[in-house]
Amino acid sequence: MPLADAVDRVVDLLAALAVLPALPALLPQPGRVIAVPHQRVEARVLAKVRALLAKAESTAYPQEAEALSAKAQELMARHAFAEAAVDPGPQRASASRIWLEQPYVTAKAQLVDAVAEANRCRAVFYPKLGCVVLVGHETDLEIVTVLSASLGVQATRALRAAPGRTRAYRNAFLSGYAHRIRTRLALATATATDARALPVLARRHHVVEETYATLFPGIRTRRTTISNPTGWGAGQAAADHADLLPARPRVAG
Template sequence: MTLNDSRDARSRADDAAAACREAVWISSADIAPTTVARLFDQADRRWRAAAAQWLDESLRSAQKTAWRRGWQPADVHRLARRKSALAARLSQEVMAFELGGYARATVDRTFWDQLGELERDRNAGRSDAPMRRRTADSDWARSAATAAQLLSLLRTLPQVQKLCPPPGEATPTTDRPTTVVDDRVLARVRGLLAKAESTEFEAEAEAFTEGAQALMTRHSIDRAMLDHQATDHDAPGALRIGIENPYEQPKALLLAVVAEANQCRSVWSQRLGFSTVVGFAAELAAVESLFTSLLLQATSAMGRQGARRTSRTGSRTRAFRASFLEAYACRIGERLRETAAKETERASAGAGFGAALLPVLAARRQETDSAFEEMFPETTTSSSSRSYDLDGWQAGTAAADLAHISWGSELP
């Protein structure tokens, strides 16, 4: 390479870096990617390569910072998806690219598990820089603009609670245990919930759902007693669950009541789009499965109610549906708590655990409360100031109140 070639390369790199920085700055003001794309509308492949290198290195660095601020793949991907489908896809590629720089043993399983499809091939993207691969694409400028938008997002992520060690810091002792939740129990629970989701009869759906709650309560009791007798005592953990638009508040309430019925605590971070649930692993698994299924069931039941209109004010569908979901959450919470309480009473009265059970469960709940308060020392409780739609409230309560509950040997 001659001296002039070297100068040209430096000049090209400086020009590309300047365009990238400007694109990131513009993206922070929520300017549309189509406008930002004009900054990258360059036919020169060498200029594109310089811009791609700058974007790849910057994205990787920003993603690494996000890990250390407590963010996990599902959290980042959820926010990227709000931007666009391309931003979500690019986010997943960036995370895989960044994680590829670590020894496998130093990355907590949570990160790979949350990357979903990449779990099948942990080498995917390890040496494949996302933007450098796109330099020859016809939609390069759009991809680069989306990368700048994603970089702006990553750089503004705040500190959140660390639920597991960030990549590079995990060890065999900090990785999650693999035997805490019985996969056979989870399979049965998911089978019951799948039946609840597929039926068109609300009473049948509720019976399947409460059967799943009873099954998970029994499993939780078994785990609590085994853990109490073990020398290597399990400790509460946490997981984050996305709360998406619309109707975030009643959805967060639904998660909260499911968590309460399963001896967990939850807190909603509205601005960040998720709730954090704190509890033991068996209970967390129950909460995640039940909430996902109940939200689907509630949404289906709500959809069957159709739109609501008045002659004077027009549509009141949104108020109706918000009230429907909130009433549904309140009544479902009562039913699940009743189910859990009855299963606990049955176990404590039986010959297996007897009077030893209740003190163990009380101590376990205290551990969960202590872990929650340590993680979230400044949480606040608020009530809804929204006006309720009476028809929606009554319909939501009715949808959650039609079940015939089966017990004991009648349960699947």
């Protein structure tokens, strides 16, 4: 990146910081000692998930990629529900950030929000900074980080294969992709729901909402306007190619 462009980017970021609400403090102040959160998702589960997502990112077939991503979501959801069922201790909410790469950061933030919603987290987008702040249980935050990164790679690959080349088309494509992924991940999560965990998840949801309201008082939701219906439809179709709930043997109970 030329030096002049780099300087302009820093100036833009400083200007954004001056006009945007402060980001929530996610790190301790200097000199303050706090416990470092440990990894919540079991290593063996995370290894299986990463293997599924690696296959999804490498395959040239959209159907296979979406099916593998759905299996990963279902596996992580089952793990989260099982953890909640056996560990109903005090519920806490944490926060984390995901930084997005230009271009089309608004559409990319919508994809992160779709994954967050499917995994019981809340998301706030800072468009001028290009980051999403997530609020949720540590396990769920870890799931969102892993899955949204993989789906972002897959969405970018699908976009490269799309016929449209205008900015409006490509932005609408990614928005449509995120919209459809939201629906499909919700179905995968519903399939994995463990009734034993519902009381714990209800308490966890309450804590997450309280933390979210504390960090972001008076937050407003802004509706996105789609200026290219063709790109929107193509994005939905790209996310809709695969069966996100592949047939698999079921065990009663």
